[in-house]
Structure formats: C-alpha cells, structure tokens
Amino acid sequence: MSRPFAPVDASTVGSWADDADVVVVGFGAAGSSAAFEAATVGARTLVLERAGAAGGAAALSDGFIYLGAGTPEQVAAGYPDTVENMQAFLLAACGPAPDRAKIERYCAAIAEHREWLLARGVEFLGTVLPHANGTSPVDGEGLMFTGGENAHPYRDVATPAPRGHVVQGGRPGGKVLMARLSGAAVEAGARTSFDTRAERLVVDGTGRVCGVIAQRYGEQVAIRARAGVVLAAGGFIQNPAMVEQYAPVVQVTPLRLGTDGDDGSGIRMAQAVGAQVKRMDAIECALPFNAPRSLVHGIIVNRAGQRFVNEDTYMGRVGQAALVHQGAVAYLIVDEEHYAPNWLNIPATWVCATASELEGEIGLPQGALVATLDYYNEHARSGRDPLFGKDATVLTPLRGPLAAFDLRAGSFVYAPFTLGGLHTLPDGEVLDLAAAPIPGLFAAGRTTSGVAAQGYCSGLSLGDSTLFGRWAGRRAASAARR
Incomplete structure (x- = not known):
C-alpha cells in the first residue's frame, strides 16, 4: 500500500489530464497572487482549488493588510513611518529569532506592493482608530494598530504607527479582497480547476517536481507542471494529528481559526519530497x-x-x-x-x-x-x-x-492558527534538508514559515501571502522562459 502524500514517479504516469507551465495549489490570497504574476509574464497557469470557489481563509478575515513605511494613508492620518522604522518594529515583534531576510525584503517592497494592490482594485482609507489594537474594524476606519505598535515594549523600539490597512468596500474586508485578487488572476489568463484536491507531487528522474496528482470529482487525475508547482494550500490548524505533533498547546482550545483546507496537506506533500519545515510549533492566538x-x-x-x-x-x-x-x-x-x-x-x-x-x-x-x-x-x-x-x-x-x-479556554474565546510551515527563500523556493532549493517546487502563504516567525500582527498573513505569493509565482514562471 502506498504511503499518503508519497511522491509519484513521472515515468509511471500513464497520461496527463491537464498541462500548464505553472500549477498553483490553492486559490486564497497567496495562490491568487502567485497565479496573477505567473500568468502576467506569459506562463500558462492553472490553479487547483479543493473548494468550489476562490477565497480560502483570507475571504473570512476582517481584511487587514499590514502595510507601512509611509503610505499615503498613514500620511493622511498624521502618522509618519519609514522603511527603517517599520523594519525595527517587525524585527522586535516577530521573534524570537525573526526571519531577517524576509522582513527586510517585505519592508523594502511594501510601497510597490501597495501600488500593486491598488491596481488590482483594492482600496484603503486614511483614517485611524487609535486604540483598536487588533479588534474588528468599524465602517469608516482605514488604519488600525494591529500589533501593539503603540504599547510597551514596542513603542520604545520604533515610533508607533498604525499599519493595519483595512480593505474598503464591504465587510468582511477579506471577502472583498479575494474577489479582487481572484478576479485579477483569471483576467490575467490563469485557468482554474475547482473541486480539485491536490494529494501528491510528481517528480521526474532528476528529482524535479513536474506535476501534481489530484482528486477531481472523485477521479484521480495527473496534472503536468512544466515549469513548477506553487503550494499555497494554507496552514495545518485543522489537522489534529499535526497540531498534536507540532503545536499541542492548541489542543486546549475548541475553536480553530481556518477553513477545512488548512489541513497541512501542502506541507505534507512537500515533506514527502524532502522539504524542510520551520517553526512548526509557532502559533498565533487572539483573545x-x-x-x-x-x-x-x-x-x-x-x-x-x-x-x-x-x-x-x-x-x-x-x-x-x-x-x-x-x-x-x-x-x-x-x-x-x-x-x-x-x-x-x-x-x-x-x-x-x-x-x-x-x-x-x-x-x-x-x-x-x-x-x-x-x-x-x-x-x-x-x-x-x-x-x-x-x-x-x-x-x-x-x-x-x-x-x-x-478567560479560561473552556469559558472564553481563543482563536488560534498556525504560523509554521515550509522553509522557503523570499522568492518562494522550497528548501530541502540540506537548505538547497528543491527544483520545480515553490510555496507561499500559511503553507510556509513567513514574516511572522512567532510574534504576530493582524494583517501580516494577508500582507505576507500576497507579496510572497507574487514572488513565488514570478519565480516559478521564470523557469518556463528558460
């Protein structure tokens, strides 16, 4: 009997049900951003989504996107910010042992990324709710402190500035965001295959990831990825066995913040081809x-x-x-x-x-x-x-x-989700146990260990997923042009 998630040798695939340059697994914030970038540069792009529509956990969120470094919205609200100031805060708040390379890239690129979001139809507002500190936005609020920026000890590390940019246009903001991003990916030329659950990666004789085995309407299908596969399938908060193995502290809470798709399957598929994981014990939990x-x-x-x-x-x-x-x-x-x-x-x-x-x-x-x-x-x-x-x-x-x-877990609301995942470079390459990129394999979003190594700020998931998702899609597509 074959092992769950075990890779499939390409030589054993009898026929391919579909074919693309870049295959993206998951159509949430990271997957839609990756698909847009890959399609925009000319790669034939196919998105596999296990649900019947795009969205993922991002569509259920309040729609904070963690931006900063002096956005026009911050300026309008009267809060100065710089790349250096934002970086100093995130290095302090996203530890211990923050991913410096990702934080530095994130902060340096954030102004361009905001413009990219605006070009996709995402709207922000330059008003602020000074004391929210992560609670749900109300109508008319554009910026929020979403990580303790204005509280001890971080107010002494960096000048406090609200960086939670609330997506405008309806509630929840995450639903509005995903309508914009998924629509943009399709308009750019990405094809979609809904009700398609990726189960295994296909690897050729050189060790390169070259496809995906999936279940579509109850039928097993093989889908070729000529340039690469981007895993953007969410975290593992809905997988009891993985939570017990890596983050057992979560077991005392009945609530899990995520969708059924946050079952760790993307992580497991990559591990089966030798991928390295990072900070799998790290969790965030709103109280x-x-x-x-x-x-x-x-x-x-x-x-x-x-x-x-x-x-x-x-x-x-x-x-x-x-x-x-x-x-x-x-x-x-x-x-x-x-x-x-x-x-x-x-x-x-x-x-x-x-x-x-x-x-x-x-x-x-x-x-x-x-x-x-x-x-x-x-x-x-x-x-x-x-x-x-x-x-x-x-x-x-x-x-x-x-x-x-x-405020005990049995009496009050604890809302945890996982932060750990695949170890990746900022451009999305998935690393093996020797810290070398696995050919043809990329990942982004909650499937990876991102900017929020352990500490967290509301909006980092959407910011991290969309920015690093873009880079992963672009990097995967670059292989198609070689």
Missing part, C-alpha cells in the same frame, strides 16, 4: 477581550493571581501569552467604573465587594490577588507600571466592587 476599551483599565492575572502581560497591548499578544505560557488559564479583573460586558456580549462571571472575596470565589491562592492589586494600585496612583509598562492613560487604581471575567 478578544479588549473591547470596549474601558476593559483594558483592568488587570489580567493567571492561576497564581499574578499579572503576566500589559493589558493594553494587541489582543493577539495577550492571547498568545495566555495560551502558550499560562495554559489558557487567565482572569480579567475590572472595577465598577470600567466594567462593561465584553463586545462578544460575554458578561463578568464573578462580582464581589473586595479583592479578598473575589479571589476566594475564583479559587486563586489566598492573598494572591490582594497582593497583586495592592502593588498595581500603589504604582497606578503615580502613573507607573514597573512590571509591564502599561500606558498611563489606562493605568488607574482598581477599587471595589470588583468583577472578574473568566
């Missing part, structure tokens, strides 16, 4: 507690009753810290002055007159919450947070009565 804004006046504590993060930062950083470092056990403590039901209409779980009573109700160690609040309030009165650098504008002493939101 959407921080709206209304008044709630960030509170403190978030762990099972020991101690703070572990500055509450005014990006909700993705709070969620990542809570899930990865605290086992998804956390509680938000607020006072009566700043209490409101969470924007997801989740109310407080416990309400007590004093911190002592509240810690007893929650089940925290005796005296722990009292000590934490005493220390916090003492410094808040002088506008300081010596532990986590919370901004003075939301640093106020908390006095009873007090309420607590249960």
